[in-house]
Amino acid sequence: MEAHSSLKGYSIAGGRIPILISLRKTSDLKPHEETVAEDLKRLVDALRENPVLRHPIIADRRTGIVLDGTHRLAAIKQLECNFIPSALVEYDDPQITIERWFRQFSGSNVRNLENDLKQLGPKEVSQDECEKGLSKRRFYATVEKSTSCLAFAARSQNSWEMAQDSQGIEMAARRHGVNIAYQDNRDTKPEDPENLIMSTIKIEKKEVAETVKKGKLFPPKSTRHLVPSRPLGGGVPIDWLQAADFSEAQSRYQEYIRSRKVKRLPEGSLVGSRRYLEEVFLFE
Numbered sequence: 001m002e003a004h005s006s007l008k009g010y011s012i013a014g015g016r017i018p019i020l021i022s023l024r025k026t027s028d029l030k031p032h033e034e035t036v037a038e039d040l041k042r043l044v045d046a047l048r049e050n051p052v053l054r055h056p057i058i059a060d061r062r063t064g065i066v067l068d069g070t071h072r073l074a075a076i077k078q079l080e081c082n083f084i085p086s087a088l089v090e091y092d093d094p095q096i097t098i099e100r101w102f103r104q105f106s107g108s109n110v111r112n113l114e115n116d117l118k119q120l121g122p123k124e125v126s127q128d129e130c131e132k133g134l135s136k137r138r139f140y141a142t143v144e145k146s147t148s149c150l151a152f153a154a155r156s157q158n159s160w161e162m163a164q165d166s167q168g169i170e171m172a173a174r175r176h177g178v179n180i181a182y183q184d185n186r187d188t189k190p191e192d193p194e195n196l197i198m199s200t201i202k203i204e205k206k207e208v209a210e211t212v213k214k215g216k217l218f219p220p221k222s223t224r225h226l227v228p229s230r231p232l233g234g235g236v237p238i239d240w241l242q243a244a245d246f247s248e249a250q251s252r253y254q255e256y257i258r259s260r261k262v263k264r265l266p267e268g269s270l271v272g273s274r275r276y277l278e279e280v281f282l283f284e
Contacts, residue, residue: 009088010257012281015264016228017095019281020088021056021257023241023250026077029059029084031070032208034217043075051238056231057084060091065212067091067225081241083249085257087231091205095228098205101221102186103170103198105143107178110194114150116172117143122150131186134201141166141200146193159207160216166200167219173198182221227278232271234260234283260284 009022047053053076057069066073067089076084089096105113122143125133130149133139139151140162152169154162173180186199203223211218234257243249265271265280 010254012229012231012262015281016279017089017093019229019231020061021231021234022086022088023083023246023253024059024064024086024088025246026073026082026084029057029064029066029073029086030212031066031073032212032218033070033222034220035071035074036220040071040074040078043071044078047075047079047238051079052235053085053238053241054235055085055233056087058087058089058225058227058230061088063091063209063212065091065209067096067227070220076238076241079238079242081238082243083241083246083253085234085236085241085253089227091209096205097226098203098208099184099224099226100200100202101182101184101224102200103173104181104183105173105178105196105198106181106192109176109178110196113173113176113178114143114196116176117150117169120152122152125149125151130199134199137162137201139201141169141198143169143196143198145196159201159203160211160218162201163203163218163222166198166222169198170219184224229281230276230278231281231283232276257283 009020012019012021053072057072058067059065060067073084127144127149130142130144130151133151134142137154137157140154141152143150152165155165156162170180186197200222203218208223236253236256240249240252260283263282263284265282267277267279269276269280271280271282
């Protein structure tokens, strides 16, 4: 790994993709998903108790679209911060891809949820047809278990509208009080054969950019951005981010980040309690 600083930020070279670590004005950054109120409150409370932002968010260097860190950005804004540490990448890089989050519904009310969903008039299809229909966008979502698959017909090909409709199924699950677990693998076998797995369409990068340009937000967990290199650590005191002078704050941050040791960790490394599938650059 080679790392060097520049006037615009701290560049990490030699990784899977180029990364520029820099402060960005919160007003210049554009989330593409909504936040979850409970998760945001939990994060704001944690930052008030321990006022240090541990990790930079990840955003597109050119447009400011936030790929990872929507809740951190929203929390920082609630705490009246003007800036946020950002790992800036080139969103157009083909190594940055988008996958999906799958929802596993479980609990004593799953059967009631399934019965309610059948009232929406889904088509019962084979599991192979489930995935094929999603890829061709004939369906906006599917809900399946070991013995059956319900496919929900798309009313349009618009990814934002399809994501909204998928969110409607998740909200129905919440109303029934079922447990919702997010997983990155559709094939993960549920412990209970009655559990349901919800699959959605895969959103494309150009659709993210177009939706942000229109001033709209996708529902939470509509996308799962895969960025092959991830900077972690280099915690910054919140009061640094509440300053008024951007140039002064940027200079202070760059001097601070240059003083940290950087450790390159391979894919699959455990940092804290989380295992990262991508390579990690850890600022200690």
